[in-house]
Amino acid sequence: MLLRVEDVWFKYPGNIEVLKGASFHADNGEVVAIIGANGSGKTTLLMISSGLLEPDKGKVLLDGEPLYKMLPEARRRIGVLFQNPDDQLFNPTVYDELAFSLNQLLPSKDEVNRRVMEVSGRFGLDRLLHRTPYKLSVGEKRIVTLASILAYNPELLLLDEPTANLSLKLTEEMKRFILHFRDEGKSVVIASHDVDFIAKTADRVYVLYDGVAFGGLSAKVILSDNSLLEMADMRMPASLHMKNQEIHSQVKGWKTTARG
């Protein structure tokens, strides 16, 4: 078990209780999705899972060890993608953004440079290296934030609304990237509203409702359960909806044939 969050409670100042005993886990080689309505606490749960917020109550374990005791070193095993890329880009150039973590991990500037070039080549960022991150397009910013995390090769990815404001093409690339990451035996936790994207990527799904995570079963089961989806303020993904309709019309056809 790579990440285990147990009975986590969290209140923001002003007594705003967001989490009331939420629990979930993510294994190696698994994509886990957390869905929920706006303001249900998905982002807070991800922040707690990455050690950026400390819960009022409850435990966060990384490989069975309490995460907070292993910080900040444990952060190199976790990559967090924030919901808004503007919140995550804080360096003067894209190069610096990619090199920020590497400067802490690699012994020489040459090695940092080599690794930055390798990552920028992989993500097609070579022509943007000396640009100011906040002047890039939303899609480019998203890629830079992802590349800046993958530069240090984490084992666990926490993605907050990874497809927000992305074009169809980039969403497809994001899907391919997540599945590739999973196939390498690493874990991904996605907090998202994009039910179609989750249907294509997640192995298991949790529904966050009233501060508690429900479900944790296979994506197919959770995403075809209308009552759970209603709790998350979501509709059935198009792919499952069409499948249901197909089955429905097929059954109708059989009935007509039988009657005939």
Add this chain to the structure above:
Amino acid sequence: MDTLTRRFLNELAEIFDSINIEGKRDFLDPTLAAVSSIILTGMAAFTSDIKLLGVIFVVGGILVLSSHSSFRIWIKIVTLITAYTLSVSIPAVFLIPGRIIADISFSPVTLRVSYEGVMETLIFTLRAAASASIFTAFTLVLGWRRLMDGLRRLRIPKEIIQLLIFSIIYIPLFLKEALKMLSAREARIMRRIKLRDTWKVLATVIGDLMLRSYEVSWRLEKAVRARTFTSEQTIQEGFRFRPPDLLLLLTALSLLTLKISAGI
């Protein structure tokens, strides 16, 4: 009036953006350049010697021209700072007592211009112009990032350097944010109202900006922590002397020695 505000905010944002550049990689060593820039900017900020201020101003111009950096940006920044300093220091011409050299009459008020007041205003403005000239020149030649590298190697606390790096990124962002907020408010003013009332609405931008800045800094802290694994940066580089470094450092040290020997 509002167009002036908008243009001012836009220009200011552009100026910060224009400083946030990569700079010339092989022209100056960041550490030695940082030392020279601290000496020259410090002298320009504190001296009252008009000749010395003139020399420092010219050194700034020469530095920009010899490095083929953008002269247009340099002159724009220096002009803006000089104009602003002059505009805020003009009252000193009338307020500082001394030998009266002119009377300006706005009936029923008469303003008296003193020689000491004129000199104070002149020196104050020249100090600002010379400091802006030399510091902008170093920033344009080195780039903000390499200037910060230089300060880091001079063992300036990393918290201060990080604040300086953030300021060059976030000041223009907030200026642009303020512009968007002004537009959003203007879009909802649907009838002719007095200028004073317009200002009342537009002034609410300040409160919103403060709240926004708190939110942004909260998230920024999380973003920095998410990618911070150790308390120290591991990579350090040594000096590399080049002829322009030597020339600049010698100029800075000679001016400082001359000034000290002549009495500050």
